[in-house]
Amino acid sequence: GQNIDQPTEMTATEGAIVQINCTYQTSGFNGLFWYQQHAGEAPTFLSYNVLDGLEEKGRFSSFLSRSKGYSYLLLKELQMKDSASYLCAVRDPSNQFYFGTGTSLTVIP
């Protein structure tokens, strides 16, 4: 089966750095994705990792360790608009995506 775990909720301060972790156990792996979802809206793509290491994209970075089944999303210089849910998803070789339950991030002043 597929099992993807991430914390349910996190709170961080405006201007700070926050790290959202994701662990996974899946029967196949063909990439790990992070999505952002604001309340009442559709998820939107943030980042993609298929090889081990860090991918940086502006204020957002994502890290992957395939041997550990572990990823994290790093958000720097937090802004109030970053308050949202962050979804970790694993794609398998048949192009199915499996999602974690999401981490609700609240940014406080």
Place this chain on the structure above:
Amino acid sequence: DAGITQSPRHKVTETGTPVTLRCHQTENHRYMYWYRQDPGHGLRLIHYSYGVKDTDKGEVSDGYSVSRSKTEDFLLTLESATSSQTSVYFCAISSGGGYNEQFFGPGTRLTVL
């Protein structure tokens, strides 16, 4: 933004009635997906399609059927709606493989009374 629309955007129906949700894309992507999103469960795959007339079940397919007669359209049917199918339904598309992520439609909020 990827060209993906869903209709209707909101629907209220009664238990036992059939309901069909439509997903339409203008991107010519091969893969199309239907998810439901419920508090505490995240996004769960109902069915997906990997080509015209090629579909497969996801983890929560009971009570749902799908059809894809054209590349651009993917229909989700609730054969006899139940209150447990009250949810937000998202359609997604992907060209498959590599860096190709999923793009999501705006969602349909379905309430079954």
